[in-house]
Amino acid sequence: MKLGTLKDGTRDGRLVVVKRDNSVYATADGIAKSMQEALDNWDEAEPKLQELFEKLEAGEVDGEPVDVNDFHSPLPRAYEWIDGSAYINHIVLVRKARDAEPPETLETDPLVYQGGSGHFLAPTEDIPLPNPEWGLDFEAEIAVVMGDTPRGVSKEEAGEHVKLLMLVNDNTFRNLIPGELAKSFGFFQSKPATTFSPFAVTPDELGDKWDGGRVNLPLETDYNGEFFGDPEAGPEMHFSFFDLIQHVTKTRSFTAGTILGSGTVSNEDQSKGSSCLSEKRMLEKIETGEFKTPYMQVGDTVKIEMKDEEGNNIFGTIQQKVVDAS
């Protein structure tokens, strides 16, 4: 099934079930007020939401027409947002771009950082740019929403803790990264508010494309109205979501609604383009000796979506414009 969160003036919005073709939605009245409330009581809420979804699909419930501008990120705020960096090609390229070496444990020990989770941007919300010299970049990713997850989950057990999937734009201030990482405490200032796709879907919506903790579909990014990349999200995800769950649960447990990201989707095949400006810039540097594409400036736009093999837009579209916030 497909879920979303309508903006309704409250902090956490109103939970709705969305028809598979993204045409209409029905509010989850009497089941759960918000996405967090549904996740907090998932075993009880999930079958009721599923039933409503099936009625909506069958036309037995009249829906309201979807306007994605009315949708917030599925969780407008979350208790944790943890982002991995599971695509080796991305790590190698962006570290090269800032003259840093990949860690020695690149292929054996996953990279994850704890992100800010108190305020996410809505899927079509403008991205505020306080200072163009901070080097604003987008990063197109996939994320899972976890249910209650205890400490010490093995990758074999991890699948049962994945309740929903969605897309991410992990907005980043590239030029603030070196100073932050030099202090070794993480990305803090270099990560402004993150954006998620309008809709979150249960894993079964992906059919056999959800396989072993990877999503075997291309993730499409357009930049300023033109193709920017459509790398395959599955094969080159070196650490699967199941590996990442095993990794993050080594020393602690997680509450329902914890979001875990894949990191920027990236393929070695350059014909697939990129999912962030930094990679494109590094490829330009390697080829021509200089960075050509600037980071995002006021007015630039980014669009991120994922289609199934029949061309259906699974998660709805992240579509954002950069605005002056100086």
Add this chain to the structure above:
Amino acid sequence: MKLGTLKDGTRDGRLVVVKRDNSVYATADGIAKSMQEALDNWDEAEPKLQELFEKLEAGEVDGEPVDVNDFHSPLPRAYEWIDGSAYINHIVLVRKARDAEPPETLETDPLVYQGGSGHFLAPTEDIPLPNPEWGLDFEAEIAVVMGDTPRGVSKEEAGEHVKLLMLVNDNTFRNLIPGELAKSFGFFQSKPATTFSPFAVTPDELGDKWDGGRVNLPLETDYNGEFFGDPEAGPEMHFSFFDLIQHVTKTRSFTAGTILGSGTVSNEDQSKGSSCLSEKRMLEKIETGEFKTPYMQVGDTVKIEMKDEEGNNIFGTIQQKVVDAS
């Protein structure tokens, strides 16, 4: 006023107002169910909670007797937990302990990390130790709870965003830190669930001891029933909470209920003892050439509290025992 959260079987517990002498509490019925709900509606809830507190103080409301074992951390889970490291003496000692250099910007650019916030330990809850070789340490700190805080707050404006203060035990697996920081993405696995004091108080409860974003009182730690440290929390806090708020709001805003920590309280005067084992171990190494005090093992206990000049226990006591979780 003084607030707390009673364990009631729900995820977020039940908000209560606590008498200044910690003897009795009254539930905040009709004002807010949980601490988060109160913080989400602080302007409306705060005067009502204050009124209830004054009635409790005046004996106009009968309270129930306080047993701190019935209390959860004031926020059993929070949307963000950000921890600073504002005491220079601590940074210098713990980096020396792991053969790392302090950052060049030690005195000009605050260190903060984004912590896990989906699951906190209760103030008297056992600390699970999955593996004694991970080097479990306590870290006694102070934290503020922020209200809604926009991007770009100056240190001069920061005070109005501080709604509550509490104490922290920032549990840490010391031996997992080097591997995590080597990857430069932050502490992730080296920080298990954090513990907070039973009670959170409004800044006015500290009177003139809350001054310029610092708490001018000693923070007392006992280890295995013996004195371990009582460093002054104010004078050597190089970056005040107001500095830290200015720092963290550079690139994003924060939702009500965001927790911001001071980092381990530490004084240069060694007669004041320490607030974590790592500092004590480093001082032993400097003096004798070897680390003597081991990290926490099953059965070890830690107690953290702060008293005002009249000896009143302001935040209640964090009192925890390490238990086997292998």
